[in-house]
Amino acid sequence: MDFTVSILLATFIISVLALFVFIASMAKGLFGSGGAAATQIFDADELGRVEDPAATQAQRGDLQRAMDENKPALAPAARDAEQIATRLRADQSSSLVVGVCLTLAVAWLVLASLAGLISSIKLHAPDWWVGFEWLTFGRIRPIHLNLVGYGWCSMAGIGVALWLIPRLLKTELVGARWALLGGALWTLGVATGTVAIATGHSDGLEWLEYPWQADIPMVIGGALVGFPMWLTLLQRKVEHLYVSVWYIAAGLLWFPILFLIANWPGLHFGVQQATMNWWFGHNVLGLWFTPLGLAASYYFIPKVIGKPIHSYNLSLLGFWSLAFFYSQVGGHHLIGGPVPSWLITISIVQSMMMVVPVFAVAINQHLTVLGNFRALLYSPTLRFIVLGAMLYTAASVQGSLEALRSVNAVTHFTHYTVAHAHLGLYGFFSMVMFGAIYFIMPRVMKWEWPFPWLISLHFWLVLVGFAIYFIGLSIGGWFQGLAMLDKDTPFMQSVALTLPYLQARSIGGGLMTLGHLVFAAHFFMMGWKFGPKRLGAALLAPPLPAVPLALARTPARSAA
């Protein structure tokens, strides 16, 4: 016990000291600057000019006016044909691989949603569809998780990252074919692994169900999708690396290593395997999905409103503290389990320290949008991404609290944890990806979203659906935990009381799935260039030079 207490103190003191050293060194004449790196994502003609290819002409006008009213000081430079051509070349260099990745992502999303909905219904209708082995709860649930994690989220994150890289480095994407090959291998791995789970060949570890035969193409594929980034970095035309680049580069570096160590056959055993399992299980969230999601939100929030992020230094603090603290929190999944107590103690301390990176990101992004919340009304991209960023804060703070022993005693082993997991991977990550895809696809396809009302429909369906899902399951899970802690309550009581909440979850999940079907239908309509032709100022489309751009922009600006 004394050993545990000293570990607790030591970890805490080292963490706090490291933090203070960092803050102090930044504060030494460094605070409040960093403008050069923060404005790196803007060309001269972009700063102060709103941008959202998913918005209609009218929405863009309103968006610009909303921003101008608030801060008219930022007068954007005149459109420059050369800069537009550079951006256009950057987009063209990535469009094929990004289009492929995002299309796969959307296809996986639909399958993953259906698998999730089936799992959810099965929990309150246990005799429904029991004849097929592959549809039994214990198989369709991990199929859902893996399709969401490795299918939808990873593919979307990779697609968005590959689109961002040439934009962030102001050059063309080099070696896109490596990423295409990587994406193909990755997809092969996901498909193989999913079939393996369905046919009863799971490895049996959460987040690591895919057998090694499916892991090999994913490790190689995961490394290959990073190639174009490293090659493009060698050719970069920017002096400073923007925040998003750090997150993308680190994420692409971390994932293959994590996945390789975690899946190495015959290496892990017994309780050690359990600690490894949650070292991986939490790092795949913290060092893979979170960096990709934050990279996107750090780019799109300032980009849409045409205003740089609030503080470059804060983002630097956020990045390193995220990497340091997040990578050590995995043990909190094993509180009360047969693992060394020092390990759990370290993880609990670092889970609490996670408030540092979370608030660094939250304050930074909040202050960027602050005073411009009306922009959410007009920009579909921003609506999704700002919601996602806010839910990132919520999910992270909730996660820190759940790591406390007193809270964990209630929530561990309950549906509350499932709701929390969805707040992170859906509320935060998926919402940000939706927004990013709405922004990116018009650039990739050179075609606007055919029916803007479908974007709104998607937004409201998933928002309402997710609210029902999350609130219902959190309440149900909490009560379930309390019932399990009460020695006088029979265990079956903890099952029976969750039923209405499990049903609510299916309703919420049904609305979310419906929203995804709307999204996918819209996505493929766009892919087939369906719908009214609305090529206009949203696009940096040929024919060059950007005469239509300048023409379309001018009236709105002079009106403002």
Added chain:
Amino acid sequence: MSFGVGRFEMDELRLVVGAMVILSGATALLVVMPYLLLKDQPPTPGLKPYTELQAQGRQVYIANGCVYCHSQQPRDIALGPDALRGWGRAPVAGDYAYDTPHLLGTMRTGPDLFNIGARQPSRDWHLGHLYQPRAYTPGSIMPSYPFLFETRPGAARPGETVLSLPPAWAKPGQVVVARPEALALVDYLIGLDHAYPALQPLPVATSAAAPAKKAGV
């Protein structure tokens, strides 16, 4: 505006080195240290290795994802009343010496199964419960597993295990026989019995010396 370029500015080298150092640190802490500490951990005395049939049953448990609803790690009495529910004492690492992959689990949609064999040793109960959980536990939300059984008209063949279901759930004129997977799974479940003590009793001399030593400090 430059603000300490060269000191805090992020470049590729710093990014890669920093990212790798941090990941290595976390891996050392959460993967390598437990590996070194636990690799020579002997099985707790009293723990029996799995028989071949039990090992097969464990694979059936894994293949059908039982772990997504059932934990195998009773919590200490300080954290919850698991022991009072008859789920057993808090386990130690040596209890899992033969458990690869580990099946600790993170959900208790159903009860903990670490000592299900001690709690419910009836093979007939387990077979019937897998076939139709609600026949034995009203209100259960566990899926039924008809694909682990064969239902057909007529009589069973010699050597087959016939389910004796409660009358309300029996199918007149038909027999329900267990497939080998069901038999293996039930054998594994009945074998889940960690009711032996976690610690060996201390030798007399040491246990007498311990309080004295503590008092001395």
